[in-house]
Amino acid sequence: MRETLLVARRELATYLNTTWGWVILAMVLLIDGLLFNAFALTEAPRYSADVLEDFFFFSSGTTMIAGVLLSMRLIAEERQSGTLVLLETAPVTEAQIILGKFLGAFGFLAVITLATVYMPILIEVNGKIGWEQIATGYLGLLGLGASAVAIGTFGSALARNQLSAAVIGAVMLVMMLLGWLLARITESPISDVLAYGALFDRHFQPFMRGRVNTESIVFYTTVVFAFLMMATHVLQSRRQA
């Protein structure tokens, strides 16, 4: 665990000490703020719960994009610059490397996500929503974000450079988002599997409405575990290449 935390600490420090991390933070806050102002805060009277639901809907998109952009560099950048050798020759397992990288990127994404909390607070102050509803929405955002970072980490492990990593990560993410569309044009049991595998439609929407969905927590945990396992396998296979 010590080695994992060392890797995670370095990743977190890299985001905090480089322009890239701050650019992503600024972009997420800017886009979330603009969308919140333009679409959630309309002049027509609305229920606070609906405004909050809209906020989490917008935030889910920026969180997933930020997850892919943060994770694209995790392995691909080290491979490009030749520093992956440092980790591969250290007495650290591939699983520890991948988990540490994931935790570093997810930790920074969590900071970005939680930095948007002033918007739900504004709704709470001026309207009528419960703190539990806010907390539940953020739990869903973190689950979705963790999945995006894990998918991006796998893309980064596969790619030779950061751009390819971002493309691979984004393609996989979009495929997992569009599962519900495919589910509509296929028949059971394939449609059931596709609907269950969709990242957003079935699993995130309950969180937006303030409902903690255990099935979705298990789903996000499984997605994170599966993609990190695959990324670990990719790193291990490099030694056999």
Place this chain on the structure above:
Amino acid sequence: MIEVQSLSRFYGTHRAVDDVTFSVGENTVVGFLGLNGAGKTTTLKVIAGLLTPSAGSVRIDGVDMTSASVDFRKRIGFLPETPPLYTEMTVTDFLMHVGQLRGMTRDQVNERLPDVISRCQLEGQEQRVIAELSHGFRKRVGIAQAIIHRPKLVILDEPISGLDPVQIVEMRKVVQNLATESTVLVSSHILGEISQTCNRILVLVDGRLVADGSEAELAARFNTGHALLLTLTGSEDAVKAFFEGRDDVATWSVDRVEAGRVRARVDLKTDTREAMVADLVKAGLGLRHLEDAQDELEEIFMDLTRGGKA
């Protein structure tokens, strides 16, 4: 201490390393010599644990790289040709991070740092950001990361590539200094470097280990020729007559004649240069200059890579 047994490594169907076996004791600097593509880097990468062997084994103090890979890697320090550095960090922060990654505590790294800084001649650079350092200093930081955890084996792949002559001399001292606490494997295709830095030389050709020993041992074993370059005063005809009449001369040629001086190359069958010089003087041919036509190591290397005496 380090035992490499029947090591082979394939890339697809291409055999990059072919049944290499050797062992090395402590505090030795061993040079891997070979042409580009001979398998030096692949062999070092396998020993460093970056690649798994297709066949054979590598052990350090009995710890096998395949069955105890994490334990094995604790005993290794590796510097690839391009130093792996987090350039946004300062030298001290980087070494602290690498030390901790290799199982040391902060206190242990702090205790170790002055020695590593001194060994790698990095005094005064400790708080500088790595991105601001020259190529030579970056190489030294690369060595520092390889030795921070006191590994049993330090592997340096082409440590002098890209360095200027002053930096090469300094790097040579750094490498020799490492042998006081570790065994060092150095790869290079520069003969002079291997000759001056290493106690023992391993020559790889097409992935096979074709020679193993000190420079003197290799010279004796492969019975290198004794090629000399001579500058003599006298006529060209007198010089030709002198060499034609000698039994100890295998081949000879006149390279240049100018201003009463003849420059010739002579390959002796055995090292009879003293007798030949005495005879030259007796024959009235003034000896103005005499030198070895080739370094011994270069001659051995050329023979081995041509496959002539392997």
